[in-house]
Amino acid sequence: MPRPSFQFYPGDWRQNAKLRRCSEAARGAWMDILCVLHDSDEYGVVRWPLADLARSAGTSLKLARELAEKRVLKGGDSGDVRYDYRPRHAGKEGDPVTLVDGCGPCWFSSRMVRDEWVRQQRGRGTRFSDENQPANKSGPKAIPDTTPSRTPKPPIGGESGYGPSSSSSSSVSTVEDKSSTAAGAAGGVSDPPAWWPTRDRYGRVEGEITDKIAFDLGRIVLGRAAGGQVQRMRAAYSGDWRAVVDFLLQAHEKSDPREWFAGVLKRAERDQHLEPKHAIYPVETHH
Numbered sequence: 701m702p703r704p705s706f707q708f709y710p711g712d713w714r715q716n717a718k719l720r721r722c723s724e725a726a727r728g729a730w731m732d733i734l735c736v737l738h739d740s741d742e743y744g745v746v747r748w749p750l751a752d753l754a755r756s757a758g759t760s761l762k763l764a765r766e767l768a769e770k771r772v773l774k775g776g777d778s779g780d781v782r783y784d785y786r787p788r789h790a791g792k793e794g795d796p797v798t799l800v801d802g803c804g805p806c807w808f809s810s811r812m813v814r815d816e817w818v819r820q821q822r823g824r825g826t827r828f829s830d831e832n833q834p835a836n837k838s839g840p841k842a843i844p845d846t847t848p849s850r851t852p853k854p855p856i857g858g859e860s861g862y863g864p865s866s867s868s869s870s871s872v873s874t875v876e877d878k879s880s881t882a883a884g885a886a887g888g889v890s891d892p893p894a895w896w897p898t899r900d901r902y903g904r905v906e907g908e909i910t911d912k913i914a915f916d917l918g919r920i921v922l923g924r925a926a927g928g929q930v931q932r933m934r935a936a937y938s939g940d941w942r943a944v945v946d947f948l949l950q951a952h953e954k955s956d957p958r959e960w961f962a963g964v965l966k967r968a969e970r971d972q973h974l975e976p977k978h979a980i981y982p983v984e985t986h987h
Contacts, residue, residue, distance in 0.1 A: 706738050706812070718772050726766045729759035733773060737809050744812030749777050749805045768807075775800075775807035785814050789940065822939055897945050905949070909941045917945060921952045922961060929965055936968040 713719065719727060736757045737744050746753055754764035767773040775781050783800035786793050799813045800806065895913055900906040914934070918926035930944055937943040947964055951957035 703738075706734075707815070712811075716772075718770050721770050722766060722772060723763075726763045726770075726772075729754075729757065729763040730767055730772060732757040732759050733764065733767070734809060734812070737812055743816045745800060745806065745808040747802070747806045750807060752805075753807055773807055774810050776804040778804040780804075781806040781808075783808065783810055783813060785810075785817065787818075790937070790943070897949060899949070905942050905946050909945050911941060914941045914944050914948070917948045921948050921957050923958065929961060933961075933965050933968060936965070 719730065722730070733753065736753065737746060740746050746756075748756075750764050750768065751761050754761045757764070764773065768775070774783065781800060781802055781804050782798065784796045785799050786796045788794070797817065799817055800808050895916070897905050897907065897909065897913065897917065915927060915930055918930040922929060930948075933944045933947060934941060947961060951961040951964075954960040
């Protein structure tokens with residue numbers, strides 16, 4: 701189903717040097733062309749001659765050519781047409797991704813194509829993605845199997861995890877209780893559930909990471925009231941659940957996970973963005 705609208709950034713419109721070089725008439729024609737590109741089946745791209753695109757947008761071929769000459773409208777009526785995008789995250793550049801490839805005629809808006817790719821990557825792994833929808837929507841909703849592969853042991857230090865239960869405990873048991881208190885406060889588990897995130901040989905979080913995994917991990921590591929901190933860390937990293945899980949796994953290894961995670965979150969919100977201990981890379985695309 702076509703989307704009825706697209707985002708418009710006034711600051712980008714006014715500060716784009718290429719667009720500022722165009723005449724007022726050409727800038728108005730660009731808005732009409734953007735509407736055509738938005739309605740295209742291949743979002744942001746039309747594989748028509750420039751004359752057809754101008755006619756569809758209700759503008760003159762002269763103005764469309766001006767936009768193409770100033771590199772506002774990308775593409776060509778003939779020859780190879782290609783647009784590569786190199787994603788960036790946490791100050792690192794990922795591998796280039798080819799977003800437009802083929803022969804002319806092909807015309808596109810690089811911003812529309814790039815934003816659409818980013819939207820699709822962020823949509824993967826959420827509960828709204830195609831991969832996470834029930835196979836039969838008309839039938840009864842399947843109940844997920846949450847039974848762990850092995851019977852988990854109780855959290856270290858008990859549910860409360862706030863120190864020794866008796867003041868008459870020996871000095872040895874007091875030391876043991878104090879060491880287990882920090883892990884117990886985080887809900888540490890000695891036998892993690894089947895969905896527990898893992899790392900690859902490079903230390904990166906691997907596998908599909910969903911919002912449910914991030915929130916469940918947050919409740920285990922930080923406690924039941926961890927939802928707010930998890931959401932704030934996600935916002936600090938532009939909606940990247942994998943970065944959130946990376947920090948939660950690091951916090952789980954600390955003596956006081958709550959205090960450590962709170963400190964990282966504070967710096968992340970202040971600095972936008974804090975570099976994770978393990979590199980977080982863009983989601984890989986599958987061709």
